[in-house]
Amino acid sequence: MNIVVLIKEVPDTYGDRALSLETGLADREAVDAVLDEVDERALEAVLAYADEHPQTNIVLMTMAPESAMATVRKALALGASSAVHISDELLLGADLTLTAEVLAAALKRTGFDLVIAGEKSTDGSAGMLPAMLAELLDAPQLTSLSAVTIADDRVAGTRSTEYGTATVSAPLPAVVSLTEALPAARIASFKGVMAAKKKPVETLTAADLGVDAERYDVPRSIVVSAAERPPRAAGVKIVDEGDAGTQLAEYLIANRLA
Amino acid sequence: MTDFPADSVLVLLEVTPDGALAKTNAGLLGAATGIGSPVALLVAPADSHATLAQGAAALGAGTVLTADADPGALIVPIVDALAAASELVHPVAVLASHSVEGRDAAARFAARTGAAVSVDAVAVERDDEGIVAHHSVFGGAYTTVSAATFAAPVVTVRQGAVDARAEPVATPAVSALQVQASGRPAAAVESFEPLEAASSRPDLRGAAKVVSGGRGLGSADKFALVDQLADALGAAVGASRAAVDAGYIPQSHQVGQTGVSVSPQLYVALGISGAIQHKAGMQTAKTIVAINKDADAPIFDIADFGVVGDVFTVVPQLIAALEAKSK
Numbered sequence: 001m002n003i004v005v006l007i008k009e010v011p012d013t014y015g016d017r018a019l020s021l022e023t024g025l026a027d028r029e030a031v032d033a034v035l036d037e038v039d040e041r042a043l044e045a046v047l048a049y050a051d052e053h054p055q056t057n058i059v060l061m062t063m064a065p066e067s068a069m070a071t072v073r074k075a076l077a078l079g080a081s082s083a084v085h086i087s088d089e090l091l092l093g094a095d096l097t098l099t100a101e102v103l104a105a106a107l108k109r110t111g112f113d114l115v116i117a118g119e120k121s122t123d124g125s126a127g128m129l130p131a132m133l134a135e136l137l138d139a140p141q142l143t144s145l146s147a148v149t150i151a152d153d154r155v156a157g158t159r160s161t162e163y164g165t166a167t168v169s170a171p172l173p174a175v176v177s178l179t180e181a182l183p184a185a186r187i188a189s190f191k192g193v194m195a196a197k198k199k200p201v202e203t204l205t206a207a208d209l210g211v212d213a214e215r216y217d218v219p220r221s222i223v224v225s226a227a228e229r230p231p232r233a234a235g236v237k238i239v240d241e242g243d244a245g246t247q248l249a250e251y252l253i254a255n256r257l258a
Numbered sequence: 259m260t261d262f263p264a265d266s267v268l269v270l271l272e273v274t275p276d277g278a279l280a281k282t283n284a285g286l287l288g289a290a291t292g293i294g295s296p297v298a299l300l301v302a303p304a305d306s307h308a309t310l311a312q313g314a315a316a317l318g319a320g321t322v323l324t325a326d327a328d329p330g331a332l333i334v335p336i337v338d339a340l341a342a343a344s345e346l347v348h349p350v351a352v353l354a355s356h357s358v359e360g361r362d363a364a365a366r367f368a369a370r371t372g373a374a375v376s377v378d379a380v381a382v383e384r385d386d387e388g389i390v391a392h393h394s395v396f397g398g399a400y401t402t403v404s405a406a407t408f409a410a411p412v413v414t415v416r417q418g419a420v421d422a423r424a425e426p427v428a429t430p431a432v433s434a435l436q437v438q439a440s441g442r443p444a445a446a447v448e449s450f451e452p453l454e455a456a457s458s459r460p461d462l463r464g465a466a467k468v469v470s471g472g473r474g475l476g477s478a479d480k481f482a483l484v485d486q487l488a489d490a491l492g493a494a495v496g497a498s499r500a501a502v503d504a505g506y507i508p509q510s511h512q513v514g515q516t517g518v519s520v521s522p523q524l525y526v527a528l529g530i531s532g533a534i535q536h537k538a539g540m541q542t543a544k545t546i547v548a549i550n551k552d553a554d555a556p557i558f559d560i561a562d563f564g565v566v567g568d569v570f571t572v573v574p575q576l577i578a579a580l581e582a583k584s585k
């Protein structure tokens with residue numbers, strides 16, 4: 001079984017993430033870059049499957065700047081066999097449609113039985129790329145799964161939406177996205193870290209994939225302006241001395257909030 | 259029907275699994291009316307078309323295109339209908355809810371047609387250049403405006419974010435849409451389990467008031483205190499991820515970076531430390547109230563009214579005081 005796990009490096013949500021007001025793109029200098037937690041969990045689900053099925057070939061795939069190599073190696077240390085890193089200056093600031101086109105081309109090139117992604121990235125918060133890939137790859141999509149079962153020729157799972165949970169399934173090949181409800185990732189072992197240094201990482205450009213990143217005859221989504229919201233200031237803080245509940249009630253009533 | 263206004267905005271109506279119009283449609287049609295003439299696409303079981311079309315008209319849809327749903331096939335039939343509607347209408351924009359199903363359908367449609375997408379918009383607008391979408395990103399720390407370089411953008415709209423409402427339409431023009439199935443492989447939907455029957459409480463998304471509880475509540479039983487205060491205030495119930503992970507409350511109530519983003523008039527945080535990922539989902543609230551027994555909890559940095567105290571003594575007194583006032 002060939003499983004490709006889509007991973008994305010994002011600004012650490014524990015830091016004060018910043019946006020360049022000129023370009024509208026994430027400021028990569030502002031905070032550390034980390035592997036998105038939801039992708040880590042998706043990778044863990046695949047590693048757990050591979051623990052039981054040693055014939056599994058796991059390929060990590062990312063479209064990210066050159067600097068993301070360190071994150072790719074860290075993910076490899078958890079257990080995948082190899083990685084594909086699409087890195088190209090021309091793809092800086094690529095919108096979703098272009099990102100999907102590039103990743104779909106790379107997935108076709110690498111080949112797969114199953115593509116596994118995170119449900120939603122913490123920087124883009126689109127939650128759309130996996131469905132776009134399913135469309136471009138002509139594969140069924142099983143998105144927003146909070147539980148997944150992989151069989152030799154099928155994949156099934158529990159899809160969580162705002163209205164409830166559905167049981168869904170499809171034959172392979174398929175595209176799956178997993179939510180943060182899945183278990184957290186394992187910790188890399190020293191052996192894993194050493195082995196990761198030697199694992200093959202293929203680096204590709206858009207041109208290698210036959211994608212023209214500079215077409216002006218297809219629509220692109222662009223950020224036309226960006227502004228910083230003024231930070232919030234703290235207001236009153238009282239220490240409860242037996243009447244804080246009453247004081248709070250008065251505050252809410254005075255402000256017409258109760 | 260062959261003629262559609264030049265400023266048609268195609269709106270993918272959100273239909274709940276039990277066959278009703280979702281609450282998000284009011285905001286979707288409100289947003290669409292602000293930028294053009296809404297043409298609503300209803301993908302639902304055939305026997306509900308008439309009723310739901312009338313419901314959509316009450317929310318401002320003057321024109322409704324109907325297509326049959328296939329509840330056994332995931333997303334693809336909706337995308338096929340959306341593609342057919344778009345070809346017929348030639349809209350200036352396509353709007354869908356940023357719900358799980360709405361964004362799945364919007365994503366596939368955009369990939370199929372090569373459209374530019376603007377995701378999770380909190381507002382849409384028309385300026386000199388065309389249609390633009392407003393976003394609140396990095397947990398509300400920034401606002402951005404996005405647009406398509408040309409052609410009709412696909413815009414997903416954050417649930418509960420748009421307050422604008424369209425004028426009701428008395429008699430909508432309803433017509434059946436001819437849909438050519440694409441034959442693309444779809445996952446099979448084998449069964450569906452609805453969330454526990456929605457209570458009388460307001461929905462978290464779009465609520466004017468939200469009371470959230472965190473790990474400080476200590477147990478699922480004791481989390482009832484959050485419900486009690488919510489009911490006293492007429493508020494929706496939210497939670498931190500730690501409270502969700504501990505099983506106090508289902509994930510659909512999670513507020514924050516990876517949960518729901520809310521911008522209510524009042525946000526009350528009970529036993530929540532105020533981790534940056536939690537703030538990311540609520541710091542745009544008008545007024546923030548926090549009760550936490552740790553005076554150094556970061557939630558106090560953004561609270562308009564903070565109480566350093568035990569939720570189990572402060573909140574019952576607060577509820578009693580509110581009840582006394584309403585008598």
Ligand SMILES: Cc1cc2nc3c(=O)[nH]c(=O)nc-3n(C[C@H](O)[C@H](O)[C@H](O)COP(=O)(O)OP(=O)(O)OC[C@H]3O[C@@H](n4cnc5c(N)ncnc54)[C@H](O)[C@@H]3O)c2cc1C
Nearest residue numbers: 472473474498499500514515516517529530531536551569
């Ligand atoms: C990628 C990522 C995404 C995340 N997304 C989210 C998200 O969407 N939403 C979210 O909330 N978190 C999210 N988190 C988790 C976040 O970092 C915190 O772990 C979480 O918000 C903590 O929840 P909490 O405040 O309830 O718990 P804690 O941090 O444990 O705080 C509990 C608080 O309760 C107080 N307390 C205890 N007992 C009482 C009492 N009797 N009376 C009053 N106060 C009391 C304590 O003083 C403490 O401050 C995310 C983390 C990551 C890495």
Ligand SMILES: Nc1ncnc2c1ncn2[C@@H]1O[C@H](COP(=O)(O)O)[C@@H](O)[C@H]1O
Nearest residue numbers: 006062063117118120121126127128129
């Ligand atoms: N540039 C990228 N490279 C690899 N995978 C990606 C990339 N962008 C998004 N993904 C995958 O798609 C998921 C959803 O992303 P998004 O639709 O951007 O919220 C992520 O969790 C990743 O698994």
